[in-house]
Amino acid sequence: MISNFRLRKTSSLIALACFAAAPAFAQTTEVNDVKPFAPESEFRTWSIGVGAGVINQWNVMGFRRDFRSVESQLGYNFYVKKQITPSFGLKAEYLGGKLNGSSEANADKFSTKLPWSAALSADITLANINWRQEGVIKPYVAIGVGALSYNPTTTIGGVEQELGSTTKAFIPAGLGLKFGVANGINVDLGYQVNLANTATLDGVNTGTKDMFSYVHAGLEFALGDATKPFLASRNPVVDMRKEYQASYDELAAALKAQKEENETLKAQLATDLADDDGDGVANKFDKCPGTAADTKVDGSGCPLPEAKQVVQQITVTEEDRRVVDEAIKNLEFDLSKATIRPSSYPSLDKVAKLLVEKNFSLKLAGHTDNTGSMNLNMRLSKERAEAVKAYLVSKGANPSRIEATGYGPTQPIATNATAEGRQANRRVEFTLY
Template structure:
């Protein structure tokens, strides 16, 4: 009993937590989440819903005399179920139910000799399927916009598949039906009542009680007397409406509230229409003002030259050109002529490399190198070429000293060319020291070849 009570408590807690999670994100609209235009038809409401539930199964019911049943002492067991419902009318829905669980009882009636026939029975409800009518008793309220509680009744019929097992006093549990797998199919009549509470739009808490009348006397494994067996199912569950969350659920919808909203809105239509006319006139005036401002701005563009390139803005396809830039008729910079490095240009550079000499161990350029360097400077000025200078040394002396010497010699050449009018931004001077030899440093001729400054013209 304690184990069943614990299972039931966990089941109820899970259902309540699930309901609260759904209730945290309600569906609201500007007109009110339960508003539907009166006489607009059922398409504006959610009619389909699904439900899940769990609770207690017992052979005792609220109908008849329980002492006359085949077993005198019930034992509550866990059951669970689900259903899908179509609300065809505000107060009438048709639902298909499914249920599983166990029913158990102890201490059966005595036989003619006064002996207890069975000490216990356990019936496994393998599955049950029923089609029921669900009648909502109070979903229309003249006092509240949306009713919170919906009492309901259910009545249906279906098929029950169950496996009864009985235990004689001091004996072993056996199947009542000894053939096949021991299961029995039988018609049953479910009758129920309950209350549904609105947790959130389209989410309802379902508290129900159902008595199931089995059309046979073998449900408890004891075919005794003339009465058919029955059992009850007390449950708690959640119902979820299907469809768009913008639509209210038909079973919980209060059409009176929608009619009241419609009445209040009609009283406001005259005032709203008048305000709309005033707003429309204001909008026309604002549009005329905007059109005038646009016309004045367009006229100003005909004489405005923002970047001062001689082309007015309305015709300028390249606005914001730098000052002094030569442009064409559309205001775009004129393309610069492409200049190529010719063989004659390369010869000027080769002569400068050939005639280039420095004082020993220094970055001082000797005077006889000046004429060929002057021709390089004129080439850079006339054709706006760029030049890369790369200084190199042999391996005589330390690596740090050679790196500084190669850098200083390249910089010395750059300084000389700039002094002759060349653009400093187009000259790059780099020192590589002894890291990039082009000949062996083991001979004097090789070391002489490695002491060089390379000119790259582009």
């Protein structure tokens, strides 16, 4: 049976480990999200563990025992582990306890104290080999080598004999499950079989190496900065998949927002360029909506007084072309708008004077570079040409002799790959005839 002394001793060890790891419980800081395959410095790689359980000579392989009747006793362990990769770590472990057994045929029995053992083991976390997901439940296997101190006492034929303390090598091998219950805290359930390099672990030398088992439950605590993730709980491939999914979702959201914006601009352009009364002036600029069909209107959409037919010879001189060229060079708009800057007015006034005095016809062609969407550029080029027409009409020009058209980025005169080329492509062309 397990003694009260052993229970008190084990409870004290667990309480001590919990006290040492109390900062891990107290931390409420959110864990930083690290990139896949981040350097070791971004993780917590050291941990400690403490456990207690049942220790006896039973084993899952069914190997022969010198004393057939097994008596379970209390065992306890403590370890320090260094995680090398997400799936592989090295563990230095202490194991202590006591082994008892007896013969079923007579009163022979033994009792072996295990004051200490120290082993270095390789610990492999199988869950972090899974490329699909990282689960809360993490199976593991471990195998190592170490030294074991034991002190057997036998009672054979009613004679009790203490054989003294001995230290031998042993091989611990085990498997188990770890359950992640908090950031850097795992519950550890495991089974360990220990093969001793001696036949006298139970005080009787039959020539067969002795072994014993240890079934335990315990806790593992990651050490260090609680804002960093525990390397033993990370799966780089899963992290990479999560990052890819997050990038995909972000891009999909951006594309959806862009599509919605384009649809809004398209609807706005259709509204701005609509001409309900068919007079050639868009609703946006039409100050006299609802004019009758075939009514001649000015640049603001209002009916023109009847004009007498005047037939005259129209001749465009070099001086006339120079006036138009000067207006083109001096024409400026507010950024991304169809508002003419006042600095352009003097040159436009000269063009208006030409149109009034010589009854010229004028074609206005608005152009843009390829920056922005097609819908936006078509609208802007049309609006700028209409703005020039409206200004000239306001200075007395005949609106029926002015044609305003927008071509957007469809007729570049220079490359759009340079700032100079794009500047040249943003223009309004004047054609006198």
